[in-house]
Amino acid sequence: MPEHVILFAGPMGAGKSTAIRALSDIEVISTEATNTDRAGADKDTTTVGLDYGEIDLGPDEKVRLYGVPGQSRFDFMWSILQERAMGLVVLVSATMPEPERLVHEHLSAFAPVARRGGVVIGVTHVEPGMTDLGDRIVQAAHAVIPERPTPVFALDARDPQQMRTLLLSLVADIETRIAMAVPS
Ligand SMILES: Nc1nc2c(ncn2[C@@H]2O[C@H](COP(=O)(O)OP(=O)(O)OP(=O)(O)O)[C@@H](O)[C@H]2O)c(=O)[nH]1
Ligand SMILES: [Mg+2]
DSSP, X not given: OOEEEEEEEOSTTSSHHHHHHHHOSSOOEEEEEXXXXXXXXXXXXXXXXXXXEEEEEETTEEEEEEEOOTTOTTSHXXXXXXXXXXXXXXXXXXXXXXXXXXXXXXXXXXXXXXXXXXXXXXXXXXXXXXXXXHHXXXXXHHHHOXXXXXOEEEOOTTOHHHHHHXXXXXXXXXXXXXXXXXXX
């Protein structure tokens, strides 16, 4: 059965664990601990290990969803998982200072996955009137991946329907790339 490995990256509080919970068909495996960094994100818990969920997109298409803890993106276990991953979701919250800088940082950390497979960016906590934020994020993504456009979605990580739209567009992008790849 064909399967995809998708990584969810982004800073603390962006909504990675929430997004995986919204998408997963199975009970999510999550290693949450008490958040001692209230300045980083004002919430009760933070992910210290990984999040893991699964979703079936069709009778024989399984997607494995892995959340990368915001602070440990350079750990060796993520280098290993990065080799298997074909897709990357970078999440960032619009309420964070300089979301475009955070996108640059987290996309750079997983650029090999984005280049080999596909990537989408999800911006959470978007309020009306944040007029040029989308453009700034598009530019930040272009600086890391200049060879093709990176889609940017405004979404609520708690909303399964919106998360599904993002995931389906990522998987479609990956499959197009595979279908059109030059045989080696
Ligand atoms: N109002 C609002 N809340 C959101 C939105 N997206 C996510 N959230 C909330 O924002 C918080 C995000 O927290 P997590 O999902 O724990 O974030 P995380 O990226 O896993 O963070 P770490 O594990 O600490 O790196 C949760 O309380 C969500 O319910 C959104 O678009 N609007
Ligand atoms: Mg988390």
